[in-house]
Amino acid sequence: MTNSNPESPVTPSQVASTPNNFLGDIIAEDVRTKKYGDAQIQTRFPPEPNGYLHIGHAKAICIDFGLADQFGGKTNLRFDDTNPEKEEQEYVDSIMADVRWLGFEWDRLCYASDYFGQLYEWALQLIKAGKAYVDDLTADEIRQHRGTLTEPGKDSPYRDRSVEENLDLFTRMKAGEFPDGTRVLRAKIDMASPNLNMRDPVMYRILHASHQRTGDEWCIYPMYDYAHGQSDSLERVTHSMCTLEFTDHQPIYRWYIEQLGIFPTQQIEFDRLNITYTMLSKRKLLQLVKENRVSGWDDPRMPTLRGIRRRGFTPEAIRTFVAAAGVSRTNGVTDIEMLEHFQRDDLNHRARRAMAVLHPLKLVIDNYPEGQEEFVEVANNPEDPSAGTRQVPFSREVYIEHDDFREVPPPKYYRLSPGKEVRLRNAYFVTAQSVVKDAEGNVVEVHCTYDPLSRGGNSPDGRKVKSTMHWVSAAHAISAEIRLYGNLFAKADPYDLEEGQDVLDNLNPNSVEILLGAKLEPSLANAKLEDRFQFERVGYFCLDPDSAEGKLVFNRTLALKDSWAKEQKKAGA
RNA sequence: UGGGCGAUCGUCUAAUGGUAGGACAGUGCCCUUUGGAGGCACUUGUCCAGGUUCGAAUCCUGGUCGCCCAGCCA
Numbered sequence: 001m002t003n004s005n006p007e008s009p010v011t012p013s014q015v016a017s018t019p020n021n022f023l024g025d026i027i028a029e030d031v032r033t034k035k036y037g038d039a040q041i042q043t044r045f046p047p048e049p050n051g052y053l054h055i056g057h058a059k060a061i062c063i064d065f066g067l068a069d070q071f072g073g074k075t076n077l078r079f080d081d082t083n084p085e086k087e088e089q090e091y092v093d094s095i096m097a098d099v100r101w102l103g104f105e106w107d108r109l110c111y112a113s114d115y116f117g118q119l120y121e122w123a124l125q126l127i128k129a130g131k132a133y134v135d136d137l138t139a140d141e142i143r144q145h146r147g148t149l150t151e152p153g154k155d156s157p158y159r160d161r162s163v164e165e166n167l168d169l170f171t172r173m174k175a176g177e178f179p180d181g182t183r184v185l186r187a188k189i190d191m192a193s194p195n196l197n198m199r200d201p202v203m204y205r206i207l208h209a210s211h212q213r214t215g216d217e218w219c220i221y222p223m224y225d226y227a228h229g230q231s232d233s234l235e236r237v238t239h240s241m242c243t244l245e246f247t248d249h250q251p252i253y254r255w256y257i258e259q260l261g262i263f264p265t266q267q268i269e270f271d272r273l274n275i276t277y278t279m280l281s282k283r284k285l286l287q288l289v290k291e292n293r294v295s296g297w298d299d300p301r302m303p304t305l306r307g308i309r310r311r312g313f314t315p316e317a318i319r320t321f322v323a324a325a326g327v328s329r330t331n332g333v334t335d336i337e338m339l340e341h342f343q344r345d346d347l348n349h350r351a352r353r354a355m356a357v358l359h360p361l362k363l364v365i366d367n368y369p370e371g372q373e374e375f376v377e378v379a380n381n382p383e384d385p386s387a388g389t390r391q392v393p394f395s396r397e398v399y400i401e402h403d404d405f406r407e408v409p410p411p412k413y414y415r416l417s418p419g420k421e422v423r424l425r426n427a428y429f430v431t432a433q434s435v436v437k438d439a440e441g442n443v444v445e446v447h448c449t450y451d452p453l454s455r456g457g458n459s460p461d462g463r464k465v466k467s468t469m470h471w472v473s474a475a476h477a478i479s480a481e482i483r484l485y486g487n488l489f490a491k492a493d494p495y496d497l498e499e500g501q502d503v504l505d506n507l508n509p510n511s512v513e514i515l516l517g518a519k520l521e522p523s524l525a526n527a528k529l530e531d532r533f534q535f536e537r538v539g540y541f542c543l544d545p546d547s548a549e550g551k552l553v554f555n556r557t558l559a560l561k562d563s564w565a566k567e568q569k570k571a572g573a
Numbered sequence: 574u575g576g577g578c579g580a581u582c583g584u585c586u587a588a589u590g591g592u593a594g595g596a597c598a599g600u601g602c603c604c605u606u607u608g609g610a611g612g613c614a615c616u617u618g619u620c621c622a623g624g625u626u627c628g629a630a631u632c633c634u635g636g637u638c639g640c641c642c643a644g645c646c647a
Contacts, residue, residue: 020587048647083646139645146643150575153643184645194576196643205645224647245641248577269578271640276584282647324596326586328579331640335584338597348610383610414608423606457606468606537607564608 021327023063023268027071027239030266035238041073042238045099045106046228048080049091049212051282052297052304053098055318055339059273062322063241065104074107076235081113082227084211092212094297098305103315108235112227113213115234119222120174122230122260123185123203127166131259132203133159134169135186142184145191146199152192153199159188173206176219180206187226189255197248198255201225229253232265240267244329273325274333277487278303279494279503293507294488300544300555301488301511311485312532312542312557317346336487340558347532347540347557352380352387355425355470356520356535356554358482360399362474363416365430367449368396373475376456378426392521394427397474399519401537404469405446407435412567414467416446422467425536429454429465470536477519480552483544484513524552532557 027041045064047057068075077099081087099106126132135158137145147153161169170185172178185204193199203226208219229252232240247269257264274280280303288294288302297304300311308318321342325334355378373395381387400416409417416422421431428450436445453460457468490508497503520535527533527543534540539559547553 025589046647050647080647086646135645142645143643148575148643152575181645196576199643202645207645221645223645228647244578246647248642250577271579324585326596328586330579330585332585335597338585341597344609353607382607412608425606465606467608470607534607534609537609539609560607560609562608567608 022329023067023239023241023270023327024070026268027067030238031071039236039238041068041071042076042236043068043073043241044076044078044110044232044235044237046078046080046112046231046242047095048083048086049088049095050083050086051091051286052094052306054280054282054285054302054304055275055278055308056273056280056303058102058305058318059322059325059327060241060243061099061102061104062319063270063327065106066323067239067241073238075104076108076110076237077106078110078231078235079112080224080228080231081111081211081213082222082224084207084209084221087212089212094306101305101309101315103319110231110235111213112222112231113211115227115231116214116218116222118234119227119230120220122256123170123222123226124167126187126203126259127170127185128163129259130163130188132166132185132187133161134166134173135159135184135200135202136182139181142202146196147191149196155191156186156200159200170204173204173220174218176208178206180208182206185220187252187255189252195248195251197225197252201252225249225252226256229256229265229267230260230262232267233257233263236263237265240265242267242269243272244269244331269329270327271329271331273322274331275303275339276333276336276492277489277494277508278336279489281503284503287504293504300483300485303488310544311555312347312540313343314346314350314532317343320346333493344540344558344561347534349383350381351532351534351540353378353382353536354521354524354533355392355472356480356482356518356524356538356541357399357401357470357472357477358515358518358535358538359402360472360517360519361402361405361443362445363398363400363405363430363471364445364447365396365398365428365450366433366447370396372396373473376426390523392426392523393473393476394424395473395475398424398471399474399477400424400446400469400471405432405443407443410568411571415469416448416467421463421465422469423454423457423465424450424471425468426457427455427471428452428457429459429463470538472519472521474519476522478522478525478552480518480520480524480554482515482518482541482554482556484515484556486511486513518554520552524554527552527554534560 043064045061065075135156137156145154184202186200186202189198191199202223204220207221210216250267298306298310321339375391376394377389378392379389405416416432418432430448430450432448434447435443438444487508488511489506491506494503494506529543532542540557541554544553544555
């Protein structure tokens with residue numbers, strides 16, 4: 001993937017995959033100054049297994065794995081599984097699969113729960129050093145004692161218990177002698193700190209809950225803030241990248257590391273990925289699934305990796321997009337068009353072309369012999385000659401897109417209309433002659449004549465046509481269900497709410513449109529899952545797993561850019 | 574309001590005291606057997622006010638605006 005030879009061609013995506021950013025600058029400097037001696041660069045991707053990964057995680061993954069790779073280091077996948085009440089094996093499995101799908105492989109597979117024993121020992125050590133105490137205050141009382149943003153907190157009345165009493169109480173907490181919520185272990189730091197995170201943070205809470213990995217071995221569980229920094233330290237993570245909201249937690253991690261005298265990991269924060277028309281709250285995403293507002297975590301409208309994968313997005317495009325969007329410390333919102341651009345760019349180069357008519361209109365070629373059929377040769381991908389060609393059947397009756405014929409053409413309309421000659425792609429020139437209408441006056445059939453000399457799509461006399469249209473032979477067409485997807489949210493900023501509204505009130509009511517009458521060229525009957533196609537002049541599509549024997553379902557990944565639609569919009573405006 | 578973080582084209586992001594550049598979006602033209610793709614061109618920006626300096630997006634001072642923090646969530 002890296003290219004050190006300046007003479008050899010470098011593709012734009014390669015350039016985009018190794019951008020300069022402030023994280024790389026920091027690591028490069030640390031490598032230069034040998035801050036960690038001869039130790040390799042070590043990073044980690046630390047998801048909590050309480051939901052499916054989404055495009056925002058993809059950014060973190062690309063940063064964690066990408067940066068380590070760039071500097072010859074390694075990356076661990078570590079599950080931050082310190083809250084058994086929210087975490088499930090299902091999520092662990094999906095996260096591993098999704099990381100691999102994105103194209104990354106971890107060095108070590110770790111769990112914060114691997115460190116429960118060590119963390120407990122360290123807690124004992126802190127108690128013995130007079131740096132931690134058991135607090136009997138209720139959650140409510142602890143909150144009240146914490147103070148506010150502007151007022152300092154108050155010491156708990158249990159803050160000055162003896163080491164012996166703390167040791168006794170904490171070991172009994174572990175032994176299961178106390179009910180949930182009755183006591184916690186807290187770090188003795190500073191109740192007056194302007195950083196609320198430092199006002200004697202809770203280290204352990206009592207939770208008689210079964211953990212997906214440790215079962216019932218523990219009934220006390222460490223808080224994230226007590227577990228995270230030490231987990232990094234234990235894995236000798238040199239650079240621990242995380243999102244901006246954890247900036248205020250750095251002092252806690254450092255405090256534990258200093259008190260314990262263990263390996264000092266360096267944490268560096270970066271901005272979260274935000275995308276227009278998209279919502280990346282794990283909690284809200286869960287709600288969408290639970291309330292059946294979408295078909296599941298893998299609904300093609302979901303911003304989950306599972307969802308966009310089913311929609312037809314590729315790991316390559318996601319990685320290119322993440323790199324292009326960049327990383328900084330500003331809170332911004334990236335235009336979803338940027339994601340779509342890199343996905344189209346990727347698919348344009350790789351996707352096999354096919355012809356599919358979404359809204360069929362029958363076109364009868366009056367001077368084409370009845371009962372005759374022939375095959376025309378079509379390039380599988382004009383962008384890639386090595387993709388070869390295929391034979392597509394042609395006959396007297398074909399389907400064309402309803403929108404490709406206008407009885408009364410508007411200005412700048414290049415497609416078929418009475419008396420106008422156009423090209424049926426790779427086949428023949430045809431000229432519209434007459435129409436058949438139903439009782440309501442809708443055009444239901446168009447009759448035309450063709451020029452037999454224009455076989456393949458060119459006339460020997462050099463005649464030009466203004467438009468080329470896709471088509472499917474009616475006699476050979478296969479049917480399929482087509483699902484057209486749009487943005488899940490109606491507003492660029494889903495959180496742009498009226499008083500009393502919820503973000504889910506901004507869901508786009510038209511985020512999916514299902515077409516049942518589409519006609520496709522027969523070769524599409526052989527489509528397999530993960531195959532990607534460009535239906536020419538329409539968009540990029542992939543086979544949906546809902547497909548079954550004799551029942552094809554295609555998802556539209558993205559529509560092709562449409563300058564005619566833009567033209568119409570301008571005319572209408 | 575206490576603390577932390579941040580502010581560069583419409584959007585995202587470079588420039589690390591020395592020509593404000595790229596990508597996306599937009600506009601126009603060219604090309605085209607996909608109104609796709611491609612090519613060319615164009616437009617638009619350093620939050621504000623002072624200061625230091627030969628020279629400031631960058632350094633200093635003071636404002637303004639935005640984000641995060643008061644879970645026994647992560």
